Amino acid sequence: MTTSVAAPPPRDAARPQQLRRTMRRKQTTIRWIVIAVIMAFFLIPLLSMLYFSLRFPLSGKWTGQAWSNVIHMGSLAASDPADYGQLWTGLKNSAVLVVLTVVIMVVLLVPTMTWVRLRVKWLSRTVEFICLLPLTIPAIVLVVGLGPVYRIVSNVLSTNTIWLCFVYVVLVLPFAYRALDAGLAAIDLTTLSEAARSLGAHWFRVMWQIVLPNIRSAVVSACFISVALVLGEFTIAQLLARDNLQTGIFLVSQSDGQLAVTMSLAALILAFVLLMVLSLFSGDGRRTKGAST
Amino acid sequence: MTTTIDTPAPVSAPRPARRGHGWRSARSAIGTIPFFGYVAVFLIIPTAIVVIGAFRAPGGAFSWVNIKALGTSTVIGAFVSSVVLSAVTAAIGAVFGGLLAYVLVTGRPGSISRRIVTAVCSVLAQFGGVMLAFAFIATLGQAGMISNLLRDWLGVETTGAYLYTVPGLILVYTYFQIPLMVIVFLPAVDGIRAQWREATETLGGSTWVYWRRVAGPLLAPAFLGSLLLLFANAFSAYATAAALITQSNPIVPLQISGAITNEVNVGHADLAKSLALGMVVIVAIVMWLYALLQKRTAKWLG
Structure with missing residues (x-):
């Protein structure tokens, strides 16, 4: 317990500025990785919905027909x-x-x-x-x-x-x-x-x-x-x-x-x-x- | 001591005043009648119907029949599946959501990334239901984007059949659990002061010591509380599962809807009530613990 508390200060004192800067840079990288991965998890299903809505499932043909149908739903309802x-x-x-x-x-x-x-x-x-x-x-x-x-x-x-x-x-x-x-x-x-x-x-x-x-x-x-x-x-x-x-x-x-x-x-x-x-x-x-x- | 001597003397004076006050405040309470009437009809009566109905035989007399019906292996299995599903998704959601909340807070305050992520999370936490089921069918279903990419790039054929099972629900539920965690856990992480870390460092503590002795114990009640809230959230969810799993009723909410819509077996409507009572009991215990932890968190969050 005492050793682990006593040990860091000399190491920190040796190159404090540089060490802190590398640590901060490393933290920023980790931060962006975490945000990117979780946001990707959020985005992929949404992108898939867009993909699914634009691509005809059987023939694989790309078309905006589904969107136009949704927009004109009122008239199609009849x-x-x-x-x-x-x-x-x-x-x-x-x-x-x-x-x-x-x-x-x-x-x-x-x-x-x-x-x-x-x-x-x-x-x-x-x-x-x-x-x-x-x-x-x-x-x-x-x-x-x-x-x-x-x-x-x-x-x-x-x-x-x-x-x-x-x-x-x-x-x-x-x-x-x-x-x-x-x-x-x-x-x-x-x-x-x-x-x-x-x-x-x-x-x-x-x-x-x-x-x-x-x-x-x-x-x-x-x-x-x-x-x-x-x-x-x-x-x-x-x-x-x-x-x-x-x-x-x-x-x-x-x-x-x-x-x-x-x-x-x-x-x-x-x-x-x-x-x-x-x-x-x-x-x-x-x-x-x-x-x- | 002094109060016991003091009170008898002025007792005759304040009593009429107090009675007047009590009468006035009772009359003031009339203003709340519309509210209480409303919740009585649309909240209290339905709940009472469930609770009373769970203990009634078809004839109307008190009986344990419906409660005993919970003992069948299908029902017990459904409760186990529901609890496991909720616990696993709550744990995954809490870990990743908590991580995201921490990362957002330690970034620059008021940064654009934080505002965007918070806005996205508050929409996605509400994004349950049928729409979420279709989002995952569009992703991992037979003609989904990821399935197509896997086939075209790697030659791997996937049918996405696992999506329509309870393990598949874990992945789908995670999608609303993580954002919910971010929203409920963010205020607690916001309460962490940068000075505490500096103080730990000044006193020679390492990052490990800081987490073990300072931030960990402070965040623990809030983290556990959020975990419980996530559990209750997943446990109560019905629509997503209903849209994905149509052939069987592996979890309790689906069992309830099966019992309601089952018109062949007359006694099933009462089974719905005892199933519902079982759900309420579990959610109530979880929410009670959540309230206790919330009180502890509020103490130091101010």
């Missing part, structure tokens, strides 16, 4: 209801689901979490526990108990896929809670709301014009995770026999593998672009918050 019709319905349903889920999530969580922080502090642990509960209840478990609940939903509303938004809100609850909680913790909620109230603002106005603008970046990141999750959801839609984007891709894959892969890649690119747009927004929010404090 002539080919089996494949494109499925996908087009799924895509439309998923788009509506994204909007409904985000709206319900914000309307349900932001006022409740604000109210709990301001007036009912003793409930905060309960709300946190409930919001994080879906982490321990996987979608495949939830769907087992959802059958009877959705039977009632179907009777009251309809069997339309868009009503899956109710359970999707539950799925995004833990992630949305964490994002919003961090946002609410970062502002002086009590002072802001009391100031607004004493100036005569109604609670609705406090939420809409005071709280929401101040936690904008948190709301944006809660929305992003919701969008990503809803666009990728398959389990509940499949087992409750509803049609969303993922079940559409799954059905199409059984007759047209190339179309399924092309659609998957298109959906992934769409999600990536959405993330970039949203991160631009949230980055903006963070900067203005930093400037004001």
Whole structure:
């Protein structure tokens, strides 16, 4: 023990500068190798999807037909209801689901979490526990108990896929809670709301014009995770026999593998672009918050 | 001591005030009713249906029938496969993801490479499901890119049949486990100060000593916590496996979907509930341990 501790200093002292420089150079090389190898692992399946989408599997002919079909899906849906019709319905349903889920999530969580922080502090642990509960209840478990609940939903509303938004809100609850909680913790909620109230603002106005603008970046990141999750959801839609984007891709894959892969890649690119747009927004929010404090 | 003497005197004064306060705060709680009503219908009731249903005979009376049905060799095999699959992918994901997170942090702060890798990881961690299955079919399937390259360049024929088995799932799951690890582990690595390393060096400690005595013990709770989160993540995953493995039900989520959709055997709907309960119990234990470790990490991360 003592020898290993005592030994290095003389060696270091001999050529400290040079040694450190070689070590640092070696570290930089290792760093780039690690990043390159793991990024290659990430990239290869994506490149393969592109390759698969452009090359006709049987003849090996290169063609952009699959992409043009995906782009013109709306018009193809009428002539080919089996494949494109499925996908087009799924895509439309998923788009509506994204909007409904985000709206319900914000309307349900932001006022409740604000109210709990301001007036009912003793409930905060309960709300946190409930919001994080879906982490321990996987979608495949939830769907087992959802059958009877959705039977009632179907009777009251309809069997339309868009009503899956109710359970999707539950799925995004833990992630949305964490994002919003961090946002609410970062502002002086009590002072802001009391100031607004004493100036005569109604609670609705406090939420809409005071709280929401101040936690904008948190709301944006809660929305992003919701969008990503809803666009990728398959389990509940499949087992409750509803049609969303993922079940559409799954059905199409059984007759047209190339179309399924092309659609998957298109959906992934769409999600990536959405993330970039949203991160631009949230980055903006963070900067203005930093400037004001 | 003093409190016991002090309290009796003013007791008559604050009590009405406290009752008033309690009443007001109970009235304030009305504002949370929409939230609690919502989660009751779409989270608590479904969970209760699963838990109660697991202990009910078809007639409705209490029974151990469904729980006992978990004892068959198929079900036990599925649980073992699921646990092994989740543990192996969590370990691989944690090692490589942890390495990537460390490499990103020790690089120049705010560098472009870090921002790109973080953005890529946050998308790919969500990239589970059916789409991931097709990505790997396009890579290693019969007409996949890598399969074609192997055939054209090396003359090796691969059918990619292993992709549709549980060992094949290990490779596929790794694809979302590594990015998830980067995202959950990055904040912990960020908490490591360069000064600690300098302090170790000043005191004559080697790199080994630094890892063994300083960074290792500090990162261990966060690393283990992330490992558990990755385990729960893989254990709950359904869609990727469902898209790849269609002929049999080798893991628990597939067993559940098989039991739900099986219309021939009436009792199977109840088996789905006991299977689901088994999953919840395992995930709950894992997440509880995760919460404990998270608390320890939070202590020094601040």
